[in-house]
Amino acid sequence: MKEHYQGLGHVAVYTGDMDASIAFYEKIGGTLSRQASLSTPEGEKKLALVSFGGITLELIQSPTPMPMVEGNVPHFAIYVDDIDQTAAAIRAAGVDTFMTPEKNVLPELFGGLENWFFTGPSGEQIELLKML
Secondary structure, three states: HHHHHHOOOOEEEEEEOHHHHHHHHHOOOOEEEEEEEEOOOOEEEEEEEEEEEEEEEEEOOOOOOOOOOOOHHHHHHHHOOHHHHHHHHHHHHHHOOOOOOOOEOOOOHHHHHEEEEEEEEOHHHHHHEOOO
16 A cells, blocks of 8 residues: 555645735745635635645635644644754744744754744644754
């Protein structure tokens, strides 16, 4: 079965405001590749694909609020080469939603890592991650 897997398709992120989410990810280096909408019994569902940090995010604006329940993805991580420089660039782009005042340095976890979480416009958590 493993021979059939080709790689990560995308990570889905619910948003309350599609335009704000697209603008946010473009501001921090993402690229919008496609947008679409889908008619559902509840109303129009807006979809967008954004390339960011080597992955594709599928932004989803549902016509009804999406509850956070077991099985939702609590965050996604992007590998970076320098946490401090990346955080500085994100702040220079006008985003300062870091969840702690400083990065975490965890030398014993998974062989050592640094990370720093910030949030997107719909509360999604994004982890900057550097393995040591």
